[in-house]
Each structure stands twice: as structure tokens, then as C-alpha cells.
Amino acid sequence: MSAAGVRLTALLRKEALQIMRDPSALAIAFALPAFLLFIFGYGVTLDAKEVPLGVVVERPSADTAAFEGKLRQSPYFETTEYRDFAAAERALEAHEINGIVWLREDFSRRMRSSRGATIGAILNGVDANSARIVEGYLQQAWAAWLADAARPGGPGAALPVAVAPRIRFNPEVRSRDYLIPGLIALVMTLTGALLTALVIAREWERGTQEALMVTRATLREILLAKLLPYFVLGLGGMAASVILAVTLFRVPFHGSAWALLVTSSLFLLAALGMGLLISTAARNQFVAGQIAIIATFLPAFILSGFVFDIGSMPAPIRAVTHVVAARYFVTILQTLFLAGDLWSVLLPNALALALMAALFLGVARLRARKRLD
Amino acid sequence: MPITPEDRPALELSRVTRRFRAAGRTVAAVDALSARIERGTVTGLVGPDGAGKTTLMRLCTGLLLPDEGRVELFGIDVARRPEDVRARIAYMPQRFGLYEDLSVLENLELYARLQGVPAIQHAARFEELLHMTGLGPFLGRLAGRLSGGMKQKLGLACTLVQVPEMLFLDEPTVGVDPVSRRELWAIVDALVRTSGVTVLLSTSYLDEAERCASVLLMHEGRLLESADPASLTAPMTGRCFRASAPGMDTRRLHALLARSPGIMDATIQGGHVRLVTRAAGTPPPSRIPEARNLAVEPVAPRLEDAFVARLLEQAASPEPPPTPASTPTPASTATAREPAADVVISADRLTRRFGDFTAVDAVSFEVRRGEIFGLLGANGAGKSTTFRMLCGLLPPTAGALRVAGFDLRRAAGAARGRIGYMAQRFSLYGDLSPRQNLTFFSSAYRLRGARQQERIGWALREFGLQPMADAASRDLPLGYKQRLALACALMHEPDILFLDEPTSGVDPLARREFWRRIHALAGHGVTVLVTTHFMEEAEYCDRLIILSQGGIIAAGDSERLKALARSAQLPNPTMEDAFIAVLEGAAGARAA
Numbered sequence: 001m002s003a004a005g006v007r008l009t010a011l012l013r014k015e016a017l018q019i020m021r022d023p024s025a026l027a028i029a030f031a032l033p034a035f036l037l038f039i040f041g042y043g044v045t046l047d048a049k050e051v052p053l054g055v056v057v058e059r060p061s062a063d064t065a066a067f068e069g070k071l072r073q074s075p076y077f078e079t080t081e082y083r084d085f086a087a088a089e090r091a092l093e094a095h096e097i098n099g100i101v102w103l104r105e106d107f108s109r110r111m112r113s114s115r116g117a118t119i120g121a122i123l124n125g126v127d128a129n130s131a132r133i134v135e136g137y138l139q140q141a142w143a144a145w146l147a148d149a150a151r152p153g154g155p156g157a158a159l160p161v162a163v164a165p166r167i168r169f170n171p172e173v174r175s176r177d178y179l180i181p182g183l184i185a186l187v188m189t190l191t192g193a194l195l196t197a198l199v200i201a202r203e204w205e206r207g208t209q210e211a212l213m214v215t216r217a218t219l220r221e222i223l224l225a226k227l228l229p230y231f232v233l234g235l236g237g238m239a240a241s242v243i244l245a246v247t248l249f250r251v252p253f254h255g256s257a258w259a260l261l262v263t264s265s266l267f268l269l270a271a272l273g274m275g276l277l278i279s280t281a282a283r284n285q286f287v288a289g290q291i292a293i294i295a296t297f298l299p300a301f302i303l304s305g306f307v308f309d310i311g312s313m314p315a316p317i318r319a320v321t322h323v324v325a326a327r328y329f330v331t332i333l334q335t336l337f338l339a340g341d342l343w344s345v346l347l348p349n350a351l352a353l354a355l356m357a358a359l360f361l362g363v364a365r366l367r368a369r370k371r372l373d
Numbered sequence: 374m375p376i377t378p379e380d381r382p383a384l385e386l387s388r389v390t391r392r393f394r395a396a397g398r399t400v401a402a403v404d405a406l407s408a409r410i411e412r413g414t415v416t417g418l419v420g421p422d423g424a425g426k427t428t429l430m431r432l433c434t435g436l437l438l439p440d441e442g443r444v445e446l447f448g449i450d451v452a453r454r455p456e457d458v459r460a461r462i463a464y465m466p467q468r469f470g471l472y473e474d475l476s477v478l479e480n481l482e483l484y485a486r487l488q489g490v491p492a493i494q495h496a497a498r499f500e501e502l503l504h505m506t507g508l509g510p511f512l513g514r515l516a517g518r519l520s521g522g523m524k525q526k527l528g529l530a531c532t533l534v535q536v537p538e539m540l541f542l543d544e545p546t547v548g549v550d551p552v553s554r555r556e557l558w559a560i561v562d563a564l565v566r567t568s569g570v571t572v573l574l575s576t577s578y579l580d581e582a583e584r585c586a587s588v589l590l591m592h593e594g595r596l597l598e599s600a601d602p603a604s605l606t607a608p609m610t611g612r613c614f615r616a617s618a619p620g621m622d623t624r625r626l627h628a629l630l631a632r633s634p635g636i637m638d639a640t641i642q643g644g645h646v647r648l649v650t651r652a653a654g655t656p657p658p659s660r661i662p663e664a665r666n667l668a669v670e671p672v673a674p675r676l677e678d679a680f681v682a683r684l685l686e687q688a689a690s691p692e693p694p695p696t697p698a699s700t701p702t703p704a705s706t707a708t709a710r711e712p713a714a715d716v717v718i719s720a721d722r723l724t725r726r727f728g729d730f731t732a733v734d735a736v737s738f739e740v741r742r743g744e745i746f747g748l749l750g751a752n753g754a755g756k757s758t759t760f761r762m763l764c765g766l767l768p769p770t771a772g773a774l775r776v777a778g779f780d781l782r783r784a785a786g787a788a789r790g791r792i793g794y795m796a797q798r799f800s801l802y803g804d805l806s807p808r809q810n811l812t813f814f815s816s817a818y819r820l821r822g823a824r825q826q827e828r829i830g831w832a833l834r835e836f837g838l839q840p841m842a843d844a845a846s847r848d849l850p851l852g853y854k855q856r857l858a859l860a861c862a863l864m865h866e867p868d869i870l871f872l873d874e875p876t877s878g879v880d881p882l883a884r885r886e887f888w889r890r891i892h893a894l895a896g897h898g899v900t901v902l903v904t905t906h907f908m909e910e911a912e913y914c915d916r917l918i919i920l921s922q923g924g925i926i927a928a929g930d931s932e933r934l935k936a937l938a939r940s941a942q943l944p945n946p947t948m949e950d951a952f953i954a955v956l957e958g959a960a961g962a963r964a965a
Contacts, residue, residue, distance in 0.1 A: 003489050010486030014472060014479070021474040021515075203470070211470025211531075214434050214459055215487040370455065372436045 007217045011225030015199075019229060028194050029230075029237040033187045037241060040183050041176065041249050051134050053077045054088040054097040056120075058105040063149075067103065067119075070145045076137045092124060099123040099134055111149070180251045181333035182306035184241045185267070189300040189326045191237055192271025193278060193292040195230040200279035201288035213370050223368060227272055227361075234268045235261075245337075255336030259346060263332045266353040270325040271296070273360025280367040300326035328352045381448050383539050383571040384410040384433060389442035391428055402428040404594035405442070410573060410587075415565055417585035417602075418575040419680075421880030423851050424591040426575040427467060430543045433573065434464045446539065463488075463537035467544045469528030473517030477508055477527055480516055484531040502530040505560055521752040522553025529560060540564070542574040546581060547878075550751030550906055551949045552956060558584060577878045579677040580909070580947065590680060592880070597683050602676050609674035609682065611653040612637075617645040618664040623915075624896050626664055633658050638681050640885060641892055642912045643931035649678050673945070681881050715742045716775075717869060717900040718763065723772035725758050732758040734923035735772065740902065740916075742868075743895050747914030748904040749952065755923040756904045763902065764871060765789050777868050790818070793867035795858050797874045803847030807838045807857050810846055811864060818865035832860035852883030859890065870894065872903045876910055888913045908948040919955050926959040 001009070019025045055071065057064045071077050080097060082088040088100045102120030111117040121138050123131045203209040212222055242260065245251045274296055282288035302308060303317070304326035310318055321327050328349040335345045391403045402425045410416045418426050431437040432444055435455030444451040446458045472480055481499055490498060503509040506526040511519065516527060525545060532540070542561070546554045558581075564570050574585070582588045583602045590598040590605070598605055618626050627646045631639040636657060638649040648657045648669075659669055718740040725733040733755045740746040750756040761767040763776060765785030774781040779788035801810050811829045820828055833839045836856040841849060846857060855875070862870060872891070876884040891913070895901055903914060911917055912931055919927040919934070927934055931948055938946035938954035946954070 006486050006489070006492075010483050014475065014483050017479060018472065018474050206470065206473065207466055207468035208470030208472060210436065210466045211464075212487070213436055214462070214464045215484065216456075216459060216489055217487045370435075371438065372431060373438065 003216075004218070004221060008221045008225060011217065011221060012228060015225055015229040018199075019233065025195065025199060025230070025233065028191055028198070029233040030240055032191055032194075033184075033237045033241045034244060036187045036190075037180070037183060037244050037249075041180055041245075049076060050078045051076060051099065051130075051137075052097045053079050053134075054082050054091050054100045055079050056082045056085050056088045056100060056102045058084070058103065059107070061108040063108040063111055064103050066149075067145055070148075071101070071141055074137070074141055076134075077141075089122075092122070095124075098130075099138075101138065176249060177251045177338060178334065179306070180245045180249050181337040182304065182330045184238070184245060185304065185326050185329040185333050186297070186300050186306055187241060188234065188238055188264075188267065188329070189271055189304075190293070190297045192230075192234050192268050193275040193296040194289065195234060196226055196272045196275030197278040197282065197288040197292045198275075198285050199230070200226060200276070201282055201285045204283035205285060210372065213372070219365075219368055219370050223276065223365065226276065227269075230272055230275075231265075231268055234272065235264065238264050238268070251337055253337050254340035256341050259341050260336055263329070263336070263346065263350050263353065266350055266357055267325065267329040267332075269357035270353055270360055273357055273364055274325070276364035277360055277367065280364060296326075299324045303327065304330045306330050322352075323356075325353060325356045328356075382409040383412045383447060384408075384573065385443075385445045386429075386433075387443045387445075389429075389432060389439045389444055391432055391437060391439050393428075401594045403432060403439075406591075406594070406596050407442075408589055408596060408599050410571060412571050413565065413569045414586040415561065415572040415574065415584070417582035417588045418573060418591060419577070419579060419582040419588055419676075420575075420591035421577055421851070421883070422878035423593075424880075425594040426577075426591060427543055429591070430464070430466075430541055430573070430575060434462060434541055435459065461538045462541060463532045463535070463539075464541040465528055465532040465543060465545060467547065469525070469532070471516040471524060471528055471531065474515060476513050476515055477519070478512045480527060480531055481534060485534040488535045490535050498534060502533060505563070506530050507556070520553075522549050522556070525549050525553060525557060526560070529557060533564070536564075536568050537570060539571040539573070542572065544575050544577065546576060546578065548752070551908065551952050552751065554581075554949075555953065578907075578909075579675070579680060579881070580949070583676050588676070590683070592684065592687075597687070598679075605679045606674045606676055608653075609649065609678045611671070612650045613672050613674045613678055614648045614650070614657050614669050615642075615645050615672045616648055616657065616667060616669045618667045620666065621664050624892050626667075627892070629661055629663055630657065633661070637685065638678070638885070640913075641888070643914075645932075647672070649674075649681070677881055681885075684880070684882050716740070717742045717744075717777060718746075718902065719773075719775045720759075720763075721773040723759070723762060723774055724770050725755075725762060725767065726770045731923050733762070733769075736918075736920070736923070736925055737772075738918055738925065738928070740900055742900055743898045745891065745895050745901040745903065745913065745915045747911050747917035748902065748920065749906065749911055749917055750920035751906060751956070754920040756906075756920055758923075759920065760871065760873065760902075760904050764792060764794060790865070791868045792871060793862035793865070793869070794871045795862040795873065795875055797877075801846050801854060801858055801861065803845065805846055806841075806843045807846055807849070807860075808833065808842045810857060810861055814861035815864040820865060828864050832864065836860045851879055852886070855879055855883060855887060859887070863894075867899070869900045869902065872901065874905045874907055874910065875903065877905070877907045884909075908952060911948050911952075919952065921956055921959050927955040 053071065055068050057068065068079060068081065072079050080091070082091070085100070085102060088097070091097045092100055100120070100122040102122065104120070107117050119142060121135065123134055125131045200209070203212070242253070246253050275292065278288055278291045278295065282291050300306070303310075303321040303324045305321070306326070310321050310327065313321070332346055332349045335342050386406055386408045388405045388407050389403055390401055390405050392399050392401045404425075406429065418429065420426055428437065432439055433446070433451065435451045435458055438452050447461060449458050451458050472483070475483065478499070481502065482495065485495055485498065503512070506529065508523060508527055508530065511523065516524060519527060529542075529545065545557055549557065561572055561574070565572060576582060585602065587599065587601045588605060589596060616626065616630060623641055623644055623646065627639055627641045630636060630646050630648060635650050635652070635655045636648055637651045640647045650657055657669055659667065661667055716739045721737050722735040723733060723737065724731065724735050736755075736759060748756050748759060758767065762769050762774060762781070765776070765781050765788050768782060776788045777791040781788055802813065805813065808829065811832050812825070815825050815828055833842050836859070838853065838857060838860070841853065846854065849857065876887050879887070891901055903910060905911060914931065916930050917928065917934060918925045927937065934951040934955065935946050935948065938951040943950060
């Protein structure tokens with residue numbers, strides 16, 4: 001083996017021994033993604049389920065009973081019946097219920113008239129997002145019930161326009177199926193940057209970096225010896241996250257494993273490159289960790305399209321999202337999970353990741369010096 | 374072996390300057406420094422903390438580039454061809470880069486491969502290194518589980534996996550106990566003898582520099598002297614004396630002698646006063662009316678005397694010399710009148726266990742009011758544990774402990790109010806000014822209103838901090854930081870002062886000033902307790918105990934302890950000799 005090969009393998013072996021003996025790297029690679037997936041996977045969902053709903057029935061009839069029954073059967077609502085509106089309002093104020101459906105006393109009569117019946121819906125708008133979701137469900141439930149009612153043999157309502165939504169790629173419209181792939185991208189952004197930034201900062205803190213600098217190991221060997229082990233570790237964390245997503249959260253995966261491997265590799269190189277870049281500036285673990293979170297995790301959270309739709313951002317902010325590597329990976333992962341190997345989407349995003357990886361690694365290489373200043 | 378002609382020096386520095394920007398101003402860490410180091414010699418780079426030693430080391434090894442000037446190693450310009458230089462040198466940074474989660478052998482293997490030692494030579498070379506360092510039995514142990522001294526030896530072994538032409542050691546003996554220190558020196562000496570390696574070793578211990586063939590004396594970035602120790606101390610011959618006056622208080626004797634004409638330097642050492650005169654012709658006064666049986670005898674000059682002389686000479690516009698002894702010091706001018714024999718700290722069979730490990734084992738001692746009492750010991754001897762129990766930070770497992778009249782097991786809080794504490798690395802808030810630090814620490818000790826303002830004014834005046842009262846503390850020179858730390862510890866006028874290695878790395882003048890203050894405080898009845906493994910600090914104590922493996926192995930004043938090490942071969946043992954002799958005696962007794 002050449003002298004350079006001996007040095008590189010010596011450094012790689014050192015890194016492997018350290019990873020096995022010091023659990024902090026393993027914790028970042030495996031425990032952190034799993035932990036974040038659990039928190040976000042179980043905690044963050046944009047679906048509303050079993051929303052407590054008050055139903056005010058001013059004059060009970062067969063129609064009101066039928067409509068109420070429809071609401072009660074739905075997995076989205078849990079209903080409580082009130083006789084008058086004031087009682088329901090008090091319950092709303094006491095946070096016992098999140099919304100009120102108001103069936104007036106002329107409900108049955110107007111249902112059969114040409115003007116058609118209306119229902120009143122009052123929603124707690126403090127959480128605007130879930131209020132909108134509940135509103136959507138209510139409208140769907142109402143439309144569905146009217147459609148039922150208009151069918152022959154039904155109570156015989158004036159026929160409203162039938163809504164027939166067909167949703168592709170996520171037929172169950174489970175927000176989790178859409179969020180978890182994005183979440184994996186987010187988690188890998190953080191672990192990728194933390195892995196390299198923290199381990200190099202640790203070498204500075206312990207004085208080992210200064211000792212390495214004066215050995216014959218070249219800068220390329222020193223950087224490669226950091227990149228390779230944590231690349232492998234990062235891929236391991238990635239695989240664990242995907243497996244968790246598919247098995248525990250039952251997110252379908254339509255893409256191919258090799259497309260996932262290639263795009264994940266590109267993304268990890270970009271994330272690790274970012275970590276290397278941070279490490280050229282931060283020489284202690286605390287600062288490195290702070291920079292990694294602020295420079296990678298937060299932009300990825302807000303600007304990657306993981307939760308907040310990029311299309312609806314103002315143009316200048318939309319422009320900024322182009323330098324957030326996670327943005328491309330979020331798109332890639334959502335595509336791979338929900339749609340499959342859709343090359344027209346995957347290729348441009350993969351190319352962008354490759355460019356970012358080259359950029360970060362290149363700048364990190366140029367900025368690193370075998371000197372202390 | 375060197376390719377360049379033999380007559381070229383190993384290292385040549387010509388007007389090397391390196392500046393750093395800190396807090397908006399530029400400081401020259403190394404200032405137009407020129408020096409040369411001959412092949413096959415051990416050169417000591419000596420100076421207090423902040424003198425620029427580490428920067429100079431980094432400039433020599435190509436880790437920093439000079440702003441001006443040239444560094445040449447074996448005729449190669451380090452700035453231009455750092456890799457060619459690195460192939461021929463070895464460098465051990467101050468905190469050597471041992472991988473603590475790798476074993477001794479794994480560390481050695483890593484560095485051997487990085488330095489291109491052929492695999493076939495590993496076994497033989499490792500054997501040699503392990504034999505040299507005595508680390509053979511610990512081959513499989515993780516580096517993080519080694520003692521401080523062993524870590525340092527492993528660091529040296531890793532640095533030496535390949536015999537270099539020139540070896541740079543940056544403060545290799547900091548934080549290492551005297552025994553390991555001696556072993557490290559033996560390794561370096563053997564290396565020079567057998568392989569003709571050139572060594573540049575930095576240290577802030579002046580006694581260590583006396584072992585070097587030549588010395589570079591650095592202060593504030595500049596080279597003060599470059600010569601062999603003998604010619605540096607030569608001008609001091611006939612100027613150093615030891616004075617004692619049986620039956621007279623040493624502090625009073627010191628005060629009298631320090632004021633005598635012709636005296637350049639006077640320091641208290643154990644029971645006597647060490648004097649350095651301004652010129653060789655004028656001996657110190659042999660008769661002082663107040664000291665009737667004054668005895669003065671000549672002693673051998675030390676490198677430190679030469680350094681102090683040089684620093685005093687250089688201080689052309691000296692700040693007014695601090696005269697702490699004349700100002701009535703805070704604490705307890707009232708209590709000073711109490712009988713001197715009161716016992717202020719008493720430990721009786723003090724024991725502390727952590728699980729099955731006994732860190733402190735039935736230690737008993739008493740400290741009297743106004744005494745300066747030293748706690749000496751190698752790393753892991755139980756010093757810090759004892760110290761924490763005395764401060765009331767750690768409850769003893771067994772035994773009785775009374776501090777300032779309070780039983781620490783019952784009234785630790787009350788006792789703490791009577792204690793001032795100055796930590797090793799001066800725990801100050803660097804972003805706050807001296808005034809703000811004083812305000813904070815005095816509030817922490819519940820000083821309020823006019824009383825607080827009075828104390829802050831006192832501290833700023835007394836410690837000469839007025840000119841920089843509102844500057845950021847982090848930018849103060851080390852000596853001033855130390856003054857400020859001491860001032861903070863004295864804000865509440867404690868009866869007892871705890872000092873944890875208070876003057877390691879501080880320049881000799883600042884150290885003298887510090888100890889003058891401490892002696893003045895002790896003279897006013899403050900009891901001072903010092904922990905250290907720094908032998909020079911031990912000399913300033915009235916009485917010492919030496920701890921080893923949790924127990925006291927020797928007690929007495931420094932003279933008595935030194936006497937334990939006196940032998941035909943060693944007529945004038947140093948404190949370090951005494952320490953090692955006592956430790957070896959204890960180890961022998963345990964083995965028997």
C-alpha cells in the first residue's frame with residue numbers, strides 16, 4: 001500500500017474505533033433521527049380526527065337525526081347535542097367543543113323547499129389551520145349527506161351539485177404520508193451537518209487536530225477520513241428512517257431502492273459538506289452545534305417546502321429556497337414515497353443536489369488549511 | 374540525517390513577528406524575535422504565560438505564518454515548504470492530541486502510520502518507546518484512563534514514533550507531578566544523547582530551564598536573553614543570600630530586609646528570607662537593630678534571580694510598587710489581636726469515600742490563625758477532594774471538620790460566609806469590567822449600599838485596578854487578572870482564604886507581588902490555605918502537608934521537608950527533591 005493509503009486507512013480505522021467507543025456519533029446518526037421521527041410523526045399531523053363538535057338541534061326531526069347520525073359515523077367528528085344555541089356557545093368558550101353545527105327549527109321544511117336548507121357552522125378560529133380543515137370536512141359531510149338524501153328512496157331533497165373529488169398519489173389524503181418523507185429530509189439535514197461539524201470541533205477541543213496537522217497526513221486524507229465514515233453512518237441513519245417510515249408509520253414507498261440510494265448519497269454529501277464547512281469556522285462543539293442548527297435545520301424546516309408550500313411564498317423568499325439543499329431532497333423523497341421513480345422530477349432535483357454537494361465540499365476543501373490561522 | 378551542511382544551525386529565526394487582533398487592538402504575540410538554535414542541544418524557551426511561547430512554537434512548526442521575518446529549519450524556509458519541514462520534525466502541542474477513546478497501542482499505531490513508519494519496524498520501535506516511558510503494562514488501556522503524567526508520556530511516545538531531527542515540546546510538564554516531570558526529562562535527555570536530536574522545549578518553570586544547554590528568555594513577545602543558564606546566572610553570583618533571625622517572625626524580618634538599601638529582591642521561603650542584592654560588591658546588612666540574631670549566609674544563584682533582575686531593569690518606567698503591607702488590609706484588623714495560636718481549621722480523621730474508592734483517608738491536621746498552610750500532592754492524591762470538603766462543597770464521609778468555628782457537617786453555609794476562594798483559572802467574568810466583577814462578587818456575598826461601594830473603592834485602589842476599572846476583564850494582563858481575582862475573593866473580608874494553584878504560569882514579578890499581599894494578609898490574621906503541585910508555591914507556605922493516595926505522608930515547614938531529602942550526593946535539595954524523596958519513601962513503605 002502506498003504511504004498515502006496507509007495514512008488514510010489508519011485515519012479511517014481510528015474514526016471507526018472512535019465511533020464504536022464513543023456513542024455520541026451513533027446517537028446522532030440513529031437515535032436523533034428516530035427520536036425526531038417519533039415526535040414529529042406522532043405529534044405533527046395536519047389531519048383533524050375526532051374533533052369535538054356541538055350540534056344544536058332546535059326542532060328534532062327524522063332529517064336532523066339522519067344528518068347528526070352521518071356526522072357521528074364520520075371518523076372526523078365526535079358530536080354532542082345541544083337544545084339551544086346559547087348552551088353550545090358556552091361549551092365552545094369552555095373549549096369543550098371546537099365547533100358548532102346549527103340546525104335551525106325550519107331545517108326539515110326548507111330542505112324540501114326549492115331554496116334548500118342551510119346549516120350554520122361556527123368554528124373556533126384560534127388555530128386557523130385546523131379550523132379550515134374542519135370546515136372542509138363539514139362541507140364534504142354536508143354535500144355527501146345531501147347527495148344521499150337526494151337519491152331515490154331518500155328523504156327527497158332538491159338535488160345539489162355533486163362533488164366528486166379524486167385525489168391522486170395520496171388517495172387517503174393522509175397528511176402523514178406527505179409529511180414523513182419531508183421529515184426524513186429534514187432530519188438528515190441536521191444529522192449530516194452535525195456529524196461532521198461536531199466530530200471535527202471535538203478534535204480541535206481535544207487538541208488532536210493540532211497534532212494531526214503536523215503529521216505527514218495531507219489535508220485531503222484528513223478530510224476524506226472524516227467524510228467517508230460519517231457518510232456510511234449517515235446512510236445507515238437514512239435507511240433506519242425509511243424503514244421506520246414504512247413499517248411504523250405505514251407510509252407507502254413507490255420508488256425504487258436504488259434511486260433512493262443515489263439521491264440520498266448526493267444529499268448526504270451536500271449535508272456533510274455543509275458540516276465540514278461549519279467545522280472550518282467553529283472550533284468547539286457548542287458553537288459548531290449552534291451553527292449547524294441555525295444554518296441547516298431552521299432553513300430546512302421553513303424553506304424546504306416540508307410544511308410551508310414554496311409555491312405560495314413571496315418571490316424573494318422563494319428565490320432563497322433554492323440554496324436550501326433540503327428543498328430538493330424533500331421533493332425527491334415525497335416523489336419517491338408517494339409517486340415512484342418519476343424521472344422528470346427526480347433528475348433536476350438530483351442535479352441541484354450534486355451541484356450543492358460539489359459547492360460545499362469544494363469550498364470546505366479550499367477553506368481548510370494545514371495551519372491554525 | 375541532515376542533508377544540509379553541518380555548520381548551519383538547526384533553527385534560525387530572523388526578526389520574526391506575528392500579530393493577533395483581539396478586542397479591536399493588535400497585539401504582537403511575537404515581536405521581531407531573532408534567535409538561533411544549534412544542533413544536538415536542548416534549548417529551553419522560558420517565559421510566563423502569555424509571553425508568546427506557544428505562538429513561537431507554532432511559527433517554527435509552520436502552523437502559523439509570520440507576518441514579518443523568516444523561520445528556517447535546517448536551512449528550509451518553513452513558510453514556503455512546510456511539508457518538507459514536517460517530515461523532519463516532531464511537535465508535541467501543549468494539550469497533546471491523544472485520542473482518549475483509543476488504547477495506548479492504538480494511539481501509537483495511528484501516529485506510526487501517519488508518520489510513515491514502515492509496519493515492519495512498528496514492533497521494535499513500540500517496544501523501545503514503551504520501555505522508555507514505562508507504559509508497557511498499560512498497552513491495552515484507553516488513553517483517557519491514564520493518569521496525567523502517563524498521558525504526557527504517551528503523548529511524547531506518539532510524537533517520537535519516528536526519531537525526528539528536531540523535536541518541539543510545548544510546555545510538556547504543565548499539570549504533571551514532579552515524579553513524572555523528572556521521567557519526561559530523562560526521556561528527552563536520553564534522546565539527545567543517543568540520537569543527536571535537537572530539542573526546543575517551552576516551560577514557565579524557571580527551575581526546569583536550568584537543565585537546558587541554552588535558554589531563550591521570552592517576555593511579552595520579545596526575547597530578553599539567549600544564553601546558557603550558567604552565563605545567565607553568572608552576574609548573580611555573590612548577590613544571593615539567605616537570612617534568618619531565630620526568634621523573630623519571618624514576615625517581620627522580610628519587611629525589614631526588603632526595605633534595606635541595596636536589596637533588589639526579597640522573598641519569604643519557609644522560615645527564612647531569600648535576598649538578592651543590587652550589586653555583587655554590596656552584601657546585605659548583617660546587622661539590623663530590630664533583629665538581633667540575624668544570620669546571613671550566601672546561597673547559589675538561580676535562573677529566576679537573573680530573570681527578575683532583567684525584568685526589573687527593563688521596567689524603565691515602573692508603576693509605583695504596590696505596597697500592600699503598609700495598608701491595613703481588610704480582614705479583621707480586630708481579629709489580628711487575638712491570640713495567634715487559635716486553631717481556625719481542624720480536620721480530625723477526615724475521610725471521603727466515593728463508592729469503594731477512598732479519596733481521602735483519615736487525614737488530620739490543624740491550621741492556626743494567620744498561618745499560610747500548603748496542601749501538596751500529585752494528581753489524584755486527594756488534594757482537590759480535601760479542598761472541597763474544607764470549602765463545604767462536599768460532605769465528609771467520616772471524621773470531624775471545623776472551619777472558622779463552624780462544624781462543616783452542620784453549618785456549611787455559615788462557614789462559607791467566612792471563606793474567600795480564588796480558583797486556579799481566576800473564575801472571573803471576562804465580558805464584565807473589573808468594577809462589574811467586584812460588584813457582582815460583593816453582591817454574591819451580600820454586601821449592599823454604601824458598604825459595598827466602600828469595598829469596591831478599596832479593591833480598585835488597593836490592587837491598582839483604577840486605570841482599567843471599566844475595561845473588559847478578559848483583556849487584562851494575567852498579573853492584573855490575578856489581582857482582580859484576589860480582590861473578588863476578599864470583598865467580604867473573609868477570615869480564611871483558599872487559594873488553588875494561585876500563581877502557576879504568572880511572571881516572577883507578579884508572583885512576588887501576589888505573595889507579598891498574601892503574607893500581608895496573613896500578618897493581619899487571615900488564615901490562608903493553598904493547594905498546589907507547583908513546588909515554587911510550596912516555598913511560600915509556613916507549613917505544608919504532602920498527600921499521597923488519600924493520606925498524609927509528610928508534614929512540616931519546607932526546611933524540614935527538604936532536610937528529609939538531604940544526602941551526601943544532594944547537599945542542597947530543592948522542594949522538588951524533597952517531594953520526590955517523600956513520595957518514594959511512602960511507596961517503599963507501602964511495598965514493604
